[in-house]
Structures are given as structure tokens and as C-alpha cells.
Amino acid sequence: MVTWNNLDTLASYDKLATMKKRVNIVEAMSGENGADRVARYNAPMAGGLNFNYAAKEVDDTILEALAELAEEAQLVEKFEELYNGAVINTGEKRLVLHHLARRQLGKDVIVDGVNKRDFYVSQQKKAADFANKVHAGEITNAAGEKFTTVVQIGIGGSDLGPRALYIALENWAKVNNTAKMEAKFISNVDPDDAAAVLKSIDVSRALFIVVSKSGTTLETLTNEAFVKDALEKAGLDPSKHMLAVTSETSPLAKSDDYLEAFFMDDFIGGRFSSVSAVGGVILSLAFGPEIFARIFDGAAEEDKLATNKDVLKNPDMLDALIGVYERNVQGYPTTAVLPYSQALSRFPAHLQQCDMESNGKSVNRYGEPVNYATGPIIYGEPGTNGQHSFYQLLHQGTDIVPLQFVGFKKNQIGMDVVIEGSTSQAKLCANVAAQIVAFACGKDDEDNNKKFEGGRPSSIIIGDQLTPESLGALLAHFENKIMFQGFLWNINSFDQEGVQLGKVLAKRVLAHDTDGALKAYSDLLDI
Template sequence: MIQYRNLDETTVYQRLQGQVQRLRTFDFGTHLTAERVRSYQVSVGGGLTYNYAAKAVDEELLQTLQQLSDEQQCIEKYQALLDGELMNTGEQRRVLHHLVRGQLGKPVIHEGKDLGEFYAEQRQRFSAFAERVHRGEIRGSTNQPFKTVVQIGIGGSDLGPRALYLALENWAESRGKQKMKALFISNVDPDDASQVVSQLDLATTLFVLVSKSGTTQETLANELFVKAKLQKAGLNPARHMVAVTSETSPLAHNPGYLDSFYIDDFIGGRYSSTSAVGGVILSLAFGPEVFAELLAGAHEADRLALERDIRRNPSLLDALIGVWERNSLGWPCTAVLPYSQALSRFPAHLQQLDMESNGKRVNRRGEPLSYGTGPVVFGEPGTNGQHSFYQLLHQGTDIIPLQFIGFMQSQRQDDVEVDGSTSQTKLKANLIAQIVAFAKGKKDENANKHFPGGRPSSLIYGELLTPRALGALLAHFENKVMFQGFIWNLNSFDQEGVQLGKVLTKKVLSHSSGDGALDAYAGLLGI
């Protein structure tokens, strides 16, 4: 029987705390050997490997982390989630984003509907739609074929799909797989929509409106902005828009759209990139077969996440080491550092994924917690970040665990040799140097040039950032966040923290908030 207990109620918790003194000053100079680098790693799926050699862990700690995973029943809880149990306790919902990538549990039946079949049917529908667009069978108001697709959405309807599109754009374009250029509108700031629309030939542009509820304020404002531009250009908006929404929303079965594709309340926004939310635009941009490869990579990582042995389960191991760093070593932040320009927006997606999921101060029962939960997540691609915030990472007063991502080859393989090495080789050399520099540091009598070291990092690496590798990378982090929520006894699948601001925004716009501070600030900004 599954039990839900707080981290500090486990029998293992004090054992973890007892290992802090031994490992807080872990000597990487002694322990970070060639053998450790080669052996402290595990397959992620999709051709990727998770390497944790530069983490402050040893064999004794790994055994304790295994015991923590077993005591918190991480695998049993994951299987329950896969089987369709109500894991989102705040909203009394199932959590089914894994099911859009393939079935790993029992068939999930809701109100007589097989949800696995429903998700597969929607994928077949939007795949067929994308192919018809590519063949020129579906055209806009002037009977010209569509060349560009623009997604209108915010939060999970933007961050994940945008990050995935940018991650594959170079790969697809250099291999003749780019079917349509894709752009994104998210911010309610009119400068966002105006800038995007100014780049478009509206007659050959298809818009994808994404809102599960059909009532998202920012998204509907941007939809009206775009519709006004289409009408001003003499175009019929109904022939230039599709909707991704729930079957119960005002957007569903609406003749104002070319077609509608459906998700449901069991696919959370930040976990929705592998559903129709990301699938429609990625299939239009690159073709359904590319999206299918991404799903296959994600499904492979999901399957590996069922391994009970943490040394064979990269997302669970990554999660446990993160809990150790957060709750035993007391480090409240983590940096995601992809040495790949293609992953330029991936840290922004992970910010939402992690901080919206596990940025909670109460447990699944609504009881206050006495320990830290989700870390602050930030990041920037290398080598840009090296010339920005790495100063603090190397010599600042706080230790910030680092998560590096790197690839052996560039996506376009369009390179130049300078001073005996290519740019891609220089990129990889920088990544390797940073891992060792953070871990081992450098002694210097000049305090300003002294690097204390002891700054731990992990590395996910592979040959090339392909759709399959990207899917596995995405699922790795989704599952890591899920496992940490299990360990901290959180509901990682609601986001009440975003609601209060929405309520107060409506009060401001009503001009009758009854709150003097709200009205005063509204006056400052001319509302």
C-alpha cells in the first residue's frame, strides 16, 4: 500500500543528515579520477548519458539515497500515476502526460473513454492535418499555400513548444526537413504580437491558438489582435486559425477555426509539449514523423524511469542527488547550462517545469513543511553564460549545483578551424574545462585569483541533438521533477501560485477593486 509521508518523517532522513560532515568538503582533487568519470554514468535514452562524476556523492551516500527512494516508494508512486490514479490532489485529477508518448501502465478509462486511444486519435488527426497543409490541400483566404505557422499561447502553451522548436530548427533546416517556419506570440504586451505580425505575410500564415480552458486572458487578447490584423488585410480569420483546447471550452467545435484539436485537464500546461499543445506546431513545422521521433525518445526515457535501482534510473538518481543538495547541503538554487545554442530557451522551459511544479510550501494534505522544496532554476547557453554569471558560480559566496548539457557534434556541421581546432571543438573544450574548474578550483596566494572549487555539476551528453535525443532530454527533466515531488511529499501538478495575481488583475481592470493600494498603483501606470 502506498503511503505519503514528509521527507523529514522518513527513517532515512537523519541518516542523510549524518553524512553531511563527511561530504560537505568532498575532495574532488582526490576523487575526480578518470575511472570515476567513466563509471559514474547511466543511459538516459535517446542516445544520451547522464554523468554524475562531479557530484559530491560516494558509495555510502548512494546506498542511502537508494533507501530513501525505496522508503518514499518513488517507483510505486510513478506506476500509480501511469495507471491513472488521482495524483493531482489539489484539483482531483489524473496526471497523464506520459500517456501521450505511449502506454506504460494499465489502460486509463475516464467516463467510459479510453484516454490512451483519445490521445492517439488526436495525434492522428493533427498529423493528417499537417500533411494536408504541406501538400497544399488546406490553404488560406487567397488560396495560397501556408508557409509560416504562429503559435498563440502563454506559459506551458508557449515555453515548452518554443524551446523544442528552436532546439530542432537548425537540425531540420540543414537536413531538408523544415516544412514551415514557426514563430510564437505569448506576452500580452502588444509589442510582442506587433513585432511578430510585422514579419509575416499574413496571406500565407496559419495561426495555432492554444488555450485549454479557452479563457486565458493573455491568449484571447492576442487572438483578437491577430484577427484584427487579418481582417484589415482583407483575410478571413476563420481560414487562418486552428485551436488546441479542451472539448468543453468555448473554442471547441467552433466554426471560427479551420479545425480544433483536443487535450484535457489531465495534461498539465508545463507537461503538455508532447501533447497536441506542442504536437500541432511541431508537426506543421517539421512533419509528423519528426514529432513521432521526439515522442519515441521521451517514451524511452519514461520506461527507464521505472527502474528501481537508482544507478539504472537517471531521472530518479538526478532527483535524489538534487534533494541531497537542497535539504542536506542547503543549496537553494541550480543552474541549467546547455552548451548548445539550439537549447537557448530550454532553461526557460525548465524554470516553469520545476518552479511551478515544486515551488510549494505545503504537502499533499495542505500541511506546512519544515524543509526546503523546489530550487530556484536559471540558466543560459554556454559559452555566453561564461561571460555573464559564471563569476558568481566560481567565486561567489553561495555554492550553486550545475547541470551541463553537451553534444559531440553541432547540428548544422557548418564549422571553421581556427588555431588548430574547430568552433565545435572549442565549445566542447570550454564545457569540459568548466566542469573540472568548478570541481577542483585553483589555489592562489592572491585571494582574488583563488578558486575554492567544490562546486558540483552533472553532465548530460550525446552525439547529436536529434528529435529522439530531445524527447529523452525533455522526459528526463519532467521525471526528475516528478520524483522530487514524491520525495518532498508535494502535489507537483497544480499551480495555485499563479491564480491570485489573475484575480487581482481582474479587479484592477474593473476599476472597483476596493483596495487602496491596487487603485494607487493603477493610477501610477495610468489605468
């Protein structure tokens, strides 16, 4: 039986809190000391990835203290309760089953007589069968032509994760001859978003996926109506071009307006839903079901590692523990995610939602205020673009920002050229290596404008190439990191009440039920 306690009540945390600034990262990463750390401070991940934390402000003593914290906080045991079907989402009184959607880790989870694993497998098969029929030309438009484009209409978790995964593999799929359909995404209720997508495609050969778990999401339903209007104006029957991904209890599930409906689950939050039908339908249509299966295979293998009680062999938990040390002991309020891969250009945006919507809480699981910091602010951009943008502040600003790099030895497309003795890929990899050392060690100079203090901690996840398996492992790594940090902070990482108030007030504005500042802003915007 696990116990849920606030972080500041744990004896192991009190011990860890005495170790602030124990490690001088400039000295630790300089010369042969640095070479030794790079060799030793590694944790293998799934998908051929490796988590290297040599440039973090930890040493063996701190790692031992983190292991004690993990044991006292019962992190692995709490994860075991989660995947075995405990009601971990205390705010909504729900199970948390996105791990089960990719593979069974523990015992059967039965809800209202339904084996949830069987449910997820059935929806994966349904999506695969549908995609195969579309690719084979068994499902066509009214003119008997194959569909060539698939458009996802959703917002938040119904958009960010699937979009990031699609962009990550778009070029890989083309090179490996697995690209089946072009994918587009409509999310913003700004009409320019939907209009731009519609003008860029042949709507007569497009399938549109409406994604909303509740079937009541205002932005999504507005964009659905926008698309239906465009289809009707083109002389097309919307019901022959539209699919739904929703819950079985949603109004969308019972509608005849859709060519097919696929079901997501109340026990999977939107930001964790990329491995469910939310991502499965569009990615299976875009790349083929086999490629989507490889993504969640990589995620499932990473989940296995997250069950290991040995902190040094559990990269997801280790990353989470180091992050809590940085947030709560070192006092760093932000984290930058910096993928040195253009294919991961939208991955930081997905993690921004996944982390900040999950752990942006100021009360614990029981609704009681906590008196310590919780989730950090997450942001990021791909390298090397970011180097010519906000890295100035990261290197020489007054705030220390922990960094999480991601890099790959090989590019996806295979095209490259040698310029001045090295390839573009070699230059990319040289830049990420240089940045890690520059942030850690700095540079002394008599001119303070040119002086770099160093001492800026970072980690890097390194892989051979960004593939479906490594992408799945990367996705699961960060999802599990967020989960473990929520456990440590004793907060509910699986609801998102903070997004609701604005929705309620927006409906009041549209109904002209306003007063005070709300009415004044409505007047300013001419609503």
C-alpha cells in the same frame, strides 16, 4: 498500496542528513581519483544520452543511502500509480497522464468510458493528417496559396515548451530537409510582442494556433483578438487562418471561428503538454508529423528507464535524489541549467517554469505546511555565453550553486572551421569540460582575487548530437526528475494555484474595482 509521508518523517532521510559534507569534491575530482569517478559515475539515458554525475558531492555510501530513500519513499511505486491512472493531482483531483500521451507504460486508463490512450493517439493522428494536408497543398489560403508560416498564440506551458523544442530543432530540420514551415510564437500580452510577429510575416499565408485549455486565458484571448483584427484589416477571413488547441469542454471547442480544433486534456498540465496537441500541432506543421513522433519516442524510451527500481540504472530518479540531497541536506537553494548548445537557448526557460511551477510549494499533498525546503530556484543560459556573464558568481560567489550541464559531441548544422588548431565545436566541448573541473577542483593562489575554492558540484548530460530522439529524452528526463522530487517532498507537483491570485487582481484593476495599494499602482500606471 503506497503511502505518502513527509520527507522528514522517513528514517532513510534521517540517515542521509548525517552525511552532510561527507565528500570533499576537490579531492574526489583531482588526479586519478577524478578520472576514476568520471568513468564510474554514469547512467545511460535514452536517445544516446548519458547522465554523468562524477562531479556531484556523492560517493558509494551516499548513493546507497539515496537508494534506501527511494525505496522507503516508494518512488517507483508512486510513478506506477501515476501512469496507471491514480488521482495524483490532489489539488485539482485529477489524474496525471502526460506519460500516457507518449506511450502506454501500464494498464489501460479508462475515464468516463473513454480509453485515454486511444484519445491521445486519435489527437496525434488528427494533427498529423492536418499537417500532411497543409504540406501537400490540400489546405490553402483563399488565394489557393500554400501556408508558409505557423504562429502559436499561448502563454506559459502553451508557449515555453513548444517554443524551446522548435528552436532546438529548427536548424537540424533545415540541414536534414525536414523543415516544412517557419514557426513563430506570440505569448506576452504586451502588444509589441504580437505586433512584431505580425510585421515579420505574410499574414495571408500564415496559420495561427490559439492554445488555451480553459478557453478563458486573458493574455491568449487578448492576443487572439489582436491577430483577428490584423487579419480582418488585411481583408482576410480569420476563421480560414486560425486553429484552436483546447479542451473538449472549452468555449473554443464549440466555436465556428476556427479552421480546425484539436483537443488537449484536463489530465495534462500545461508545462507537461509539449507531447500533446499543444506541441504536436505546431511541431508537426513546422517539421512534419514524423519528426514530432521521433520526439515523443525519445521521451517514451526515457520514461521506461524511470520505471527501474535500481537507482543507478534510473537516471531521472538518481538526478532527483541527488537534487534533494543538495537542497535539503547540503542546503543549496538554487540550480543552474547550462546547455552548451545554442539550439537549447530557451530550454532553461522551459525548465524554469516546469520545475518552479511544479515544486514551488510550501504545503504537502494534504494542504499541511511542510518544515523543509522544497523546489529550488532554476535559471540558466547557454554556454559559452554564460561564462562571460554570471559564472563569476558561480565560481567565486558566497553561495554554492549546483550546476547541470548539457553538451553534445557534434553540432547540428555541420559547418565549422579550424582556427588555431581546433574547430569551434572542439572549443565548445573543451570549455564545458574545463568548467566542470574548474568548478569542482578550483585553483589555489596567493592572491585571493585569483583564488578559486572549488567544491562546486555539477553533473552533465552528454550526447552525440541534438536530434529529435535526444531532445525527447532530455525533456522527459527533467519532467521525471521534477515528478520524483515532488514525491520525495510529498507535495502536489501538478497544480499551480500560485499563478491565480495575480490574474484575479488584474481583472479587478481592469474593471476599476480597486482600493488601497492596488488603486495607487493603477493610478501610477494610468490604467
